Amino acid sequence: MSKLHVQALHVHPVKSLAGTAPEEAVVEPWGLSGDRRWALIDPEGTVITQRRHARLALAAARPAGGGRIAVTAPGMAELVVEVPEPGPLEPVSLFGKKVETVVAASAAADWFNTYLGVPVQLVHLDDPAVRRPVDPDYARPGETVSLADGYPLLITTLASLDALNSLIARGDHPEEGPLPMNRFRPNVVVAGAEAWAEDGWRRVAIGDAVFRGVRECGRCVVTTTDQTTAERGREPLKTLAAHRRIGRSLAFGRLLVPVRLGTVRVGDEVRVLE
Numbered sequence: 001m002s003k004l005h006v007q008a009l010h011v012h013p014v015k016s017l018a019g020t021a022p023e024e025a026v027v028e029p030w031g032l033s034g035d036r037r038w039a040l041i042d043p044e045g046t047v048i049t050q051r052r053h054a055r056l057a058l059a060a061a062r063p064a065g066g067g068r069i070a071v072t073a074p075g076m077a078e079l080v081v082e083v084p085e086p087g088p089l090e091p092v093s094l095f096g097k098k099v100e101t102v103v104a105a106s107a108a109a110d111w112f113n114t115y116l117g118v119p120v121q122l123v124h125l126d127d128p129a130v131r132r133p134v135d136p137d138y139a140r141p142g143e144t145v146s147l148a149d150g151y152p153l154l155i156t157t158l159a160s161l162d163a164l165n166s167l168i169a170r171g172d173h174p175e176e177g178p179l180p181m182n183r184f185r186p187n188v189v190v191a192g193a194e195a196w197a198e199d200g201w202r203r204v205a206i207g208d209a210v211f212r213g214v215r216e217c218g219r220c221v222v223t224t225t226d227q228t229t230a231e232r233g234r235e236p237l238k239t240l241a242a243h244r245r246i247g248r249s250l251a252f253g254r255l256l257v258p259v260r261l262g263t264v265r266v267g268d269e270v271r272v273l274e
Contacts, residue, residue: 004270006206007158007191008181013069014122015039015147016049018060018182018227024265027209027258030128030144031152032187034063037128038081038104039092039147040112040120046093047147050222053116054230071111079111084124092123094132094147102126134257138214143257151255154217155198156186163195164252167239176235182227183236184219184252190270198254199246203274208262210273218249 012019015036026033038061039047050056059073067083081104089100101123108122125131125147134143135150145152161181168177181189188206190198201213219240224232240250 004190004192004272006188006264006266006268006270008189009264009266010185010187010189011035011063012061012185013038013063014059014061014071015047016053016056016222017071018057020062024263026263027153027261028128029152029258029261030132030146031148031258032264034067035187036146036148037067037125038069039094039101039123039125041090041092041123043119044093045091048120050225051220053118054225054232055116057225057227057230059115071108073115076111076115079107081105081108081122084126086126089126090121090123095150097132099125099132099147101131139257151214152258153187153211153256154185154253155188155190155201155204155211155256156181156184156253157190157193157195157198159191159193159195160198160252164236164239164244167243168235171235171239171242173234173238176233179223179236180227183223183225184217185222186253188256188264192270197272199251201254201272201274203259203272204256205271205273207264207268208260209258209264210260210262211256212259214255214257216246216249216251217253217255219252223252 009025011032061069061071064070064080070080072078084102084104090103091098092101104122112120128146134145165178204211244251
């Protein structure tokens, strides 16, 4: 087996939008630098994602310097969004928990309202060091997370995707495969591992950084959404339910928390320490 190494990195500046694939990324306590620092909310203050609006898959965000982001979508002119000035905090609901954020300029709301056809606002997580703790069932004191689903990073492996696609090919809906990795929206993609090896990774070193493997990543309807068309299917959830049920989770990938910061790069060796 070849040496484990980073095949790709992914940063999603806005939760549920397409992101970027940088050659390197700085690891911060709450995730890769710039990852999921922005999100959309509905008029009730609830964070919205592809779970509710599949067309978010077709919009994209990229860093534009100084914390700013540039957003694009079909039929829309690119918009550069400035980091909001310090101001009143807007409590938003993310998976039933309150997180304090800052509302972006009204131009961002107008842009997304036009694209989605529903009223939304764009919000920014101004201080990830204090705003949102990691799930206390799995966290150590002081660990925080961005606006990601629950943990700072998600790692996946090419071998596990190949194994899953082989199962889909033998299942009830082979026409829906093979699936690309972007269905799973990982931060770090690893080549050279054996299928499902990441299930047992308790401590992993990548570049200068070290991570604690916390738990499997339970998957949702977003994985059934074609990230290039926004159309939904049945896979991979049907196959994960049959072959990858771990506790209550339909599992693909492993969730990580940084324990030593640094920089990770495409091509870096991945060393399993425990």
